[in-house]
Amino acid sequence: MSWLTGALVFWAAAWLTNIRLANSAWSDSRAIRIAVPLLFGITLLVLWEGLVRGLGVSPVILPAPSQVVETFAASTDTLWEDFRQTVLKGALSGYLIGCSAAFLTAIMIDRSAFLTAGLLPIGNFVAALPIVGIAPILVSWFGFDWHSKAAVVVVMVFFPVLVNTVQGLRETDAMQRDLMRTYAAGYMQTLTKLRLPAALPFVFNGLKIATTLALIGSIVAEYFGSPTRGMGFRISTGVGALAIDLVWAEIAVAAMAGTAFYGVVAWIEARVTFWHPSQRTKTG
């Protein structure tokens, strides 16, 4: 029982601290902006731990975070092998192929107004479809190893990146393009010096959406057949074998990989599009 009350007391204390921090005079400072969500996340973990221990939940149903951490530390070899198979081989290679293909296609169809008018609605529609469903088809085409996972990822990331890039390439207005013409800039010069930079915020928007899709695609494709490694494989067999703590450790890896992947793309975006209003800091 003491676990339960302890967790609830911690919750109340953290809640009060957060209210005071958020309404304090320094609530806009960087430290507070990191501390408040961090405290919120820690509180969730403490509540989880307290509830599981206090109510005596069986570890087969829901293991406590501390137990997940233990399993995580004990099975880093397995987790690293799965991470390499699913994230580095499947998701990352598919992401790179799919995004570059979409980017190049967007630049090509952008030259023709007819193609743009025809492909944009279709691309928008396809981007909203449950494309994960093609996973079993592609697994039967490309075999069980990471190639089929990469193929699923290519198809999943292609349309969001394509649609965003095409929209971004239309971002420049007539005045800016006229200015380039008065400089006697050719198509390539206008593209590289004006239109691509202007399109970058849109492109990165698509790239950021695609990071999550890439991980989803490579994990789902593993449910339909994979060699005896990979995160999706481990999760589906772990659920069957009641190795729930290992499944949660895999989920933790997936969460960290997803956040890091997104974070890296966002970091590159901040470096590359530093001039865009959305990236300006308040003080700068």
Add this chain to the structure above:
Amino acid sequence: MRSVLPVLSVLAVIVGLWYLAVAPMNIRVALDQAERGGEVVTPETPLARQNVSVWALMIRNPDHVRAGYALDRPRLPTPQQVGRELWKTTGAMALRGRAWSKRSLIYHSWITLQSTFWGFLLGTTLGILGAVAIVYSRVSDLSLMPWAIISQTVPIVALAPMIIVLSSQLGIEGRGVPKAIISAYLCYFPVLVGMVKGLRSPRRDQLDLLRTYSASGAQTFSKLRLPASMPYLFTSLKIGVAAALVGTIVGELPTGAISGLGARILIGDQFGTPLAIWSALIAAAILAGVLVTLLDLVQRITLRRMGMQA
């Protein structure tokens, strides 16, 4: 409406490429079948054919290319085959009065639609409530927003089997509830982000005007912030409903569900019937199109009534 011609021609090109791709994709299966049927093909054994490219196979066996377009279990079915299968499992069954049979895609679409609906409802409610909390409370803004973003970078499919195990342990029968939770997880985020933007869209002077009327917080909310957020809400609802459908299908895929479009895809994979997979995929696409179009219609009507759109 000016884009009808370009869209149709792009679609025609896609269908044309699809038909062309069927021949190389299916030639091996077609030759295997012809060989088993006692016909002579070159090279003669499947093992010898392994090392020959599909193009060479097509040139050496021109008579069998046609057979690739009429296989029972093709690697890539033709659009016509998919269309026929789709009609066989929907319209034709409905005409015979068996629309609710377990073999009919109408039945499975209905199962998927139900979970999507509940997930959409749950996700939208959570999204709107979260947005109100974020706009009105500094604590929730600081503590919720970063986690809402992080929650979307976590691949939900990894969590899906756990959600199903957990809810079955908690005594929830059937797969409806866990599927709805998964679809709500994918659906709440666009609504949350859109509503935060929408509720914050009134300008400083508009808010000041309401203060000069000495309007209460609730009045400001119902008369200014909420109406101003409607265009944002509908845009994000359209993204949200598509996400909810993806969530439901993902929830049906890895979990051994037996009804629903995702389950049809799974079963089609296990029994090696590609036509079932393809028709379920097309049915899911049609469902997504219908849902988004419906919301678009509601958006137009509502905004016109509110005087926001001509």
